[in-house]
Amino acid sequence: GAVVSQHPSWVICKSGTSVKIECRSLDFQATTMFWYRQFPKQSLMLMATSNEGSKATYEQGVEKDKFLINHASLTLSTLTVTSAHPEDSSFYICSARTVYGTDTQYFGPGTRLTVL
Amino acid sequence: GEDVEQSLFLSVREGDSSVINCTYTDSSSTYLYWYKQEPGAGLQLLTYIFSNMDMKQDQRLTVLLNKKDKHLSLRIADTQTGDSAIYFCAERNTDKLIFGTGTRLQVFP
Numbered sequence: 001g002a003v004v005s006q007h008p009s010w011v012i013c014k015s016g017t018s019v020k021i022e023c024r025s026l027d028f029q030a031t032t033m034f035w036y037r038q039f040p041k042q043s044l045m046l047m048a049t050s051n052e053g054s055k056a057t058y059e060q061g062v063e064k065d066k067f068l069i070n071h072a073s074l075t076l077s078t079l080t081v082t083s084a085h086p087e088d089s090s091f092y093i094c095s096a097r098t099v100y101g102t103d104t105q106y107f108g109p110g111t112r113l114t115v116l
Numbered sequence: 117g118e119d120v121e122q123s124l125f126l127s128v129r130e131g132d133s134s135v136i137n138c139t140y141t142d143s144s145s146t147y148l149y150w151y152k153q154e155p156g157a158g159l160q161l162l163t164y165i166f167s168n169m170d171m172k173q174d175q176r177l178t179v180l181l182n183k184k185d186k187h188l189s190l191r192i193a194d195t196q197t198g199d200s201a202i203y204f205c206a207e208r209n210t211d212k213l214i215f216g217t218g219t220r221l222q223v224f225p
Contacts, residue, residue: 006158032211043204043215044159093158095213105213107151107159 003027004096006108013084014116020080021111023094030096033077034105035069038091050077084115120207120216127222134192136219138205141186145207148181150190153202153218162190162203197223 003026013019023033031052036044048069050056056069066088068080077096081088091112095105120140128134140148146167151159165172165179165188172179178191188205200223205216 004158034213043217046212049211095159104147104149104161104164106161109158110156112156 002098002104002106004094004106004108006092006094006111008111009109010112010114012114012116015085016083018080018082019084019113020078021092021094021113023077023079023096023108025075025096025106028096028098029074030098031074032097033071034095034097035067035077035079036093036095038093038110040091044093047079081113084113086115089113089115120205120214122203122205122216122219124217125220125222127224128195130195130197130223130225132195134190134195134199134221134223136190136192136203136205136221138188138190138216139186140188140205140207140214140216142207142209142214143183143186145209147208148179148188149206149208149213150177150179151204151206151215153204155201159204192221195221195223197225199223 005024007022033050035047038044047062048056048058050069050071052071058064071077091110093110095107097105122138149164150162153159163174176193180189202218202220204218206213
């Protein structure tokens with residue numbers, strides 16, 4: 001149980017285009033999903049916290065107009081990188097938190113974004 | 117501030133025990149976690165410990181928590197080559213997880 005999927009696994013896009021990444025909790029409901037960014041050989045940095053049906057809460061330094069987050073249902077959150085630039089190239093990982101028990105976060109497999 | 121520190125690298129022989137250490141700064145953390153990340157993959161939850169516990173054992177994994185020193189460790193018994201990965205500790209601060217810098221574990225035959 002507690003499986004989280006991400007789509008796509010990897011994406012290459014041209015500079016200036018927008019890219020949407022989906023995060024789904026497959027076998028549980030998640031009122032809260034989190035989006036992280038990981039640079040090579042570095043730790044995960046939280047970008048934003050997404051609650052179903054409300055606006056996302058962004059961490060300091062993360063541009064909300066550039067990284068659009070939508071959490072329309074209890075099993076789906078999307079991250080759209082708008083007007084992507086090469087410095088946005090990174091590994092993006094989402095996690096979903098269960099609504100019961102220890103509130104453990106379960107992580108998706110990640111999406112590698114390369115912007116040319 | 118919220119800093120979670122880990123040593124960067126650990127190399128062990130197959131069959132030996134591995135001990136990965138982590139120090140954190142937020143004494144109000146409720147849960148502390150250990151995650152495993154294999155190359156190009158997401159994070160796999162290995163185990164967690166509640167802040168009022170000193171120790172938790174789960175098969176080959178033993179977690180020790182010294183709350184006074186804000187020190188957390190993960191011991192892997194009988195380490196196998198499949199255990200080679202990056203291990204992250206994380207503390208839960210209200211709604212968020214604060215991750216450590218990660219320890220790369222290399223297991224050699």
